[in-house]
Amino acid sequence: MARGEGADGPAGNATRQxxxxxxxxxxxxxxxxxxxxxxxxxxxxxALVAAAAGLIRAGHAVRRERGCYETPLDTEAALALRLTSxxxxxxxxRRKSRTGGLRARLWRAMRIKKKFALADxxxxxxxxxxxxxxxxxGHYLRxxxxxxxxxxxxxxxxPHAPPTSNGVKRYALVRDTGPxxxxxxxxxxxxxxxxxxxxxxxxxx
Amino acid sequence: xRAEFIRTxxxxxxxxxxxALKTRGAAExxxxxxxxxxxxxxxxxxxxxATQNGALYLRAKVGWRPTWILRDLLAELQVPPAxxxxxxxxxxxxxxxxxAEKAANEGGEFGVVIDEVDHIVGDRKALELLRDLxxxxxxxxxxxxxxxxxxxxxxxxxxASRVAQPVEFxxxxxxDVAALVAGLCEVPVADCLIRHLxxxxxxxxxxxxxxxxxxxxxxxxxxGTVTLAAMDGQPLMTDRATGxxxxxxx
Numbered sequence: 001m002a003r004g005e006g007a008d009g010p011a012g013n014a015t016r017q018x019x020x021x022x023x024x025x026x027x028x029x030x031x032x033x034x035x036x037x038x039x040x041x042x043x044x045x046x047a048l049v050a051a052a053a054g055l056i057r058a059g060h061a062v063r064r065e066r067g068c069y070e071t072p073l074d075t076e077a078a079l080a081l082r083l084t085s086x087x088x089x090x091x092x093x094r095r096k097s098r099t100g101g102l103r104a105r106l107w108r109a110m111r112i113k114k115k116f117a118l119a120d121x122x123x124x125x126x127x128x129x130x131x132x133x134x135x136x137x138g139h140y141l142r143x144x145x146x147x148x149x150x151x152x153x154x155x156x157x158x159p160h161a162p163p164t165s166n167g168v169k170r171y172a173l174v175r176d177t178g179p180x181x182x183x184x185x186x187x188x189x190x191x192x193x194x195x196x197x198x199x200x201x202x203x204x205x
Numbered sequence: 206x207r208a209e210f211i212r213t214x215x216x217x218x219x220x221x222x223x224x225a226l227k228t229r230g231a232a233e234x235x236x237x238x239x240x241x242x243x244x245x246x247x248x249x250x251x252x253x254x255a256t257q258n259g260a261l262y263l264r265a266k267v268g269w270r271p272t273w274i275l276r277d278l279l280a281e282l283q284v285p286p287a288x289x290x291x292x293x294x295x296x297x298x299x300x301x302x303x304x305a306e307k308a309a310n311e312g313g314e315f316g317v318v319i320d321e322v323d324h325i326v327g328d329r330k331a332l333e334l335l336r337d338l339x340x341x342x343x344x345x346x347x348x349x350x351x352x353x354x355x356x357x358x359x360x361x362x363x364x365a366s367r368v369a370q371p372v373e374f375x376x377x378x379x380x381d382v383a384a385l386v387a388g389l390c391e392v393p394v395a396d397c398l399i400r401h402l403x404x405x406x407x408x409x410x411x412x413x414x415x416x417x418x419x420x421x422x423x424x425x426x427x428x429g430t431v432t433l434a435a436m437d438g439q440p441l442m443t444d445r446a447t448g449x450x451x452x453x454x455x
Contacts, residue, residue, distance in 0.1 A: 033341070045343075046343070049341070049342060049343055050302065052341075053298060053299060053301075053302045053342065056295055056298050056299050057299035062291075062295055063291075063294065063295055063298060063341070101311075104259075104311075105256050105257065108255070108256045108259065109252070109256040112252050112255055112256060112262045113252065118208070119206070119208035120208075121208075122208035122209075123208045123209060123210050123249075123253070124210065124249075124252055124253045124256040124257075125256050125257075126208070126209070126210070127257065128209075134208070178283045179281075179283060179304075193283070
């Protein structure tokens with residue numbers, strides 16, 4: 001039996017979702033949040049919102065028109081449905097992400113900015129509590145570039161930069177695979193968004 | 206120049222507006238409108254806040270109609286979009302709470318930032334879509350645009366009534382400029398030059414940062430505290446209207 005499961009399946013009854021579904025089914029027409037609140041005065045509004053969102057996610061209700069929600073189920077079918085809370089499947093051991101807070105924020109900043117210099121990422125992503133933010137960020141950026149998620153653009157020089165200045169290195173995020181920050185591992189870069197490992201390239205002398 | 210985020214008066218007002226949403230009277234009043242003239246740092250602040258909090262950040266575009274908005278939103282949420290508008294809307298309703306919960310678990314304040322909202326501020330259907338999402342989920346939507354956004358939103362009372370907190374970005378004050386110089390400049394700068402910088406930049410953060418870079422380059426070639434007199438005649442920043450350099454005048 002997987003962790004979190006009882007003898008009959010996942011533990012926990014979704015009592016709030018059950019109440020909202022029963023109210024929608026009894027109405028036989030779409031109800032607004034205010035109308036739901038009148039029918040279920042014991043439920044806080046935030047709970048109504050969360051329950052309705054859960055029912056939509058599970059496919060038991062829809063938003064039929066602006067601000068109005070309904071279920072295709074009749075009362076009997078709605079009450080016969082056993083809605084459960086808790087895990088929907090086996091809860092196995094998952095490796096804890098080793099991205100750390102800074103790299104998650106750096107990845108977020110890259111996804112927001114699309115094109116950036118290292119300083120732009122540090123300004124957006126650091127919170128002053130990091131040990132070596134610039135070093136950490138530079139290492140992460142190089143790993144992402146080696147895996148092809150990021151490419152280097154031409155260097156940018158400011159308007160009054162000296163003629164001998166090479167300008168600032170800039171990058172573009174060309175492979176935005178999703179919100180989860182890729183993880184640098186000894187064997188390469190693991191992207192949890194695509195469940196893909198980009199092997200570290202061997203450098204030859 | 207140091208890569209740090211400096212909290213100016215505008216940043217404090219922005220954060221206060223987000224915080225005030227928690228104690229708002231009307232549950233549906235979840236819109237924050239951030240506007241101000243270009244160059245005051247609105248986008249930088251919005252991007253910083255979204256990065257720090259795990260909030261969503263979208264940029265409006267010309268012709269950004271409701272279906273396109275939903276596709277962009279679902280792309281950010283990593284949800285393959287359905288074909289119909291209604292189904293995509295329900296997909297967004299289902300996915301946004303999960304994103305909010307994730308941000309909350311990581312200690313962030315969730316919301317959806319819509320930058321460059323000027324592109325859609327005349328489009329009733331696009332605005333109503335954002336209102337619908339914000340209304341139902343009671344999630345903050347932060348609309349960022351240029352200085353006439355609030356006035357143009359007033360044409361749509363249903364939207365304007367949902368604006369819990371307007372935030373007008375103002376030119377950086379003398380204290381703000383001093384904080385920016387102290388936080389970002391890697392060479393010591395005299396007060397006389399900071400005052401001159403404040404006046405020359407007219408409080409525009411973009412220009413202030415450009416000037417800080419110029420002062421740093423000068424300071425590295427001329428060790429010691431950089432003064433107004435020392436930099437007399439040197440280029441400080443670019444005049445955005447003419448493209449010509451603005452020189453320091455002692």
